Amino acid sequence: MSFTRRQVLAGLAGLGVVGLGAGGVRYWLGRPENVATHDYELIAAPVDMELVPGHVTPAWGYGGQAPGLELRCRQGERLRVRFINKLEQQSTIHWHGIRLPLEMDGVPYVSQAPVLPGEYFDYDFICHDAGSFWYHPHTTSAEQLGRGLVGPLIVEEREPTGFRHERTLSLKTWHIDEQGAFTPFMVPRQAAREGTRGRLTTINGTPNPTLELPAGQVVRLRLINLDNTVTYRLNLPGGEARIYALDGNPVQPRPLGKEYWLGPGMRIDLALRVPAAGETLSLRNGPLRLATLEGVASTEAAGDWPPALPANPIAEPDLARAETLRFNFEWAAALASPADEAAGRYKYWQINGQAWDINDKTCADRPIATLKKDGHYIFVLRNMAQYQHPIHLHGMTFKVLGSDRRKIVPYFTDTYLLGKNETARIAFVADNPGVWMFHCHVIDHMETGLMAAIEVV
Ligand code: C2O
Ligand code: CU
Ligand code: CU
Incomplete structure (x- = not known):
């Protein structure tokens, strides 16, 4: 595909964007169509959530959930996603942290025409780097990301790593009130300061979840901050955790230390030694609990710390x-x-x-x-x-x-x-x-x- 930004601006609409006729795509959930090539059909659409018990939050999601469906691909392979817009406004998908050609970058009027309601766009690119990435629109961002159009994209290493277990933890703090109704995503006087914060913090769409993990194993936790505003001050008192990657890129493993500040858009991959069965740890944001991590009986032999993850093929600046x-x-x-x-x-x-x-x-x-x-x-x-x-x-x-x-x-x-x-x-x-x-x-x-x-x- 080749076109210039000017052509897009001049209204070369419909490029790679095709309207869906009646009887078009009928399935709702994004799902792999072909395991060998990791093809997905990803639908953005309204989805009602129960973030506050007994109340409905009119969220927007990908693949029927918010945060969106976890997409996976293997390093060096191609990821092909058909993005279908069933929202009432235009959108795009940007692949945060992925090094790809401009026309796949999802920025309206720069890389592509916006995808209009009822239309679709095929994203197709090679994932050169392994790691924890994510995706989101680059249109009306405060509202679209705020309502839940954010999701993890995991690029698996070419060869198996030493990790046998992993979990993705998507962090988001929703702009909702006590009845689950949305509050403003952007309040001018707060935008002029630290940014407009939400009220209800969740992991994978659940406030304060308990995550069961195999006791004695070393588990890879992929923490992704897909929030609009909040910097999470991550800490795990009493836990044994090491940093293996930052923002999708491996580092020489080192202890998590007292606290790690995970700003909006950032990711951290931790190796955690799961406590004994029945014991718990609390994953916190400063003094506030984000999740309870609980060891559950496992028949596997105790795990060990895996070697460092292999470096990604990024050019070294001179x-x-x-x-x-x-x-x-x-x-x-x-x-x-x-x-x-x-x-x-x-x-x-x-x-x-x-x-x-x-x-x-x-x-x-x-x-x-x-x-x-x-x-x-x-x-x-x-x-x-x-x-x-x-x-x-x-x-x-x-x-x-x-x-x-x-x-x-x-x-x-x-x-x-x-x-x-x-x-x-x-x-x-x-x-x-x-x-x-x-x-x-x-x-x-x-x-x-x-x-x-x-x-x-
Ligand atoms: Cu233009 Cu996640 O960013
Ligand atoms: Cu980006
Ligand atoms: Cu800023």
């Missing part, structure tokens, strides 16, 4: 010849004009003096930086504000080099949690041509200016 670019993330709420706000244009944040306007389809025509294909780059990310920003880049994986606030063992990621007033350095090889979004993953920061396009030509 710092000696890298060009350095600086990006300042600024609070601009003081400049917000009442006229803009009245018109629904909220500009509270900017990158290097530029605020992205989510209602302007031409923003990506004015990239904030143009990189040379296969060039090596260091980005200096400077947070000029009191609020933290999980900074995410599409299309390429970067290496975190260091920070003026904390000690960093360099690692590859797609999202870096930039703390208040922190300056961090990242580096990567610009090996993927295209126009790539570069934004904060606190959704209401992204929708009120904190987004830019980085072009690689």
Whole structure:
């Protein structure tokens, strides 16, 4: 498939998007059609949930559930997903953390035309990297992600790892009241600060679940923060856990330590030694319990810590010849004009003096930086504000080099949690041509200016 952004903007609608006639697809659940090639049909549609006992929450889900169906693929293989839009508004799917061609990246007016209600779009790409990833729309994001259009994407390693057991834990804090009704996903005065938080924290759509795990085994827990706003301060008092991967990329295993801050969009793969049968641990967010992990009798011999996971095939940036670019993330709420706000244009944040306007389809025509294909780059990310920003880049994986606030063992990621007033350095090889979004993953920061396009030509 080849088309330019301009063709999309000029209204080349229907490209790869076909209307579903009557008697079209009848099954509701996304399901593998062909195990060998991992094909899925993934339907986005309203789904009623009971998050608050006795009350209905009118969520939106993928494959009849929210968070959405877990998609799986094997490293080096192709993932083909037919996305069917049964919502009453347009949508797309973006594959967070996956290095893929631009036309599969799911950004409306940049990589594809939006998928209209009743239409479908075929996503088809190779998963080069193994790890824990996720997917979500890139349209009307505060509402679409807020209502539940978020789901895990697991890319299995080529060869079996030393883990015999694993669980995916999708973390989301819902914007609902005591009756399960949605509350606003974006409140302007909160968007101008830390972001609009939800009230009810869940794992895999259940508040405070008890997860039964085989006693004495070492289990891989894939924790995915697919929330709009919340940074979870993960801790497991009394538990024996080691970090094996961050944001889909393996690290040299090390103890979890006191607390790990998992910002929106971020993932952590932990190895946990499950306690004896009948004993429990609590997985917490700061002092608050997220889940109870309970050992249940297992007939297997006790497990051991598996070796480190194999590295992903990511190009190593050469710092000696890298060009350095600086990006300042600024609070601009003081400049917000009442006229803009009245018109629904909220500009509270900017990158290097530029605020992205989510209602302007031409923003990506004015990239904030143009990189040379296969060039090596260091980005200096400077947070000029009191609020933290999980900074995410599409299309390429970067290496975190260091920070003026904390000690960093360099690692590859797609999202870096930039703390208040922190300056961090990242580096990567610009090996993927295209126009790539570069934004904060606190959704209401992204929708009120904190987004830019980085072009690689
Ligand atoms: Cu999960 Cu543009 O991002
Ligand atoms: Cu992304
Ligand atoms: Cu932010």
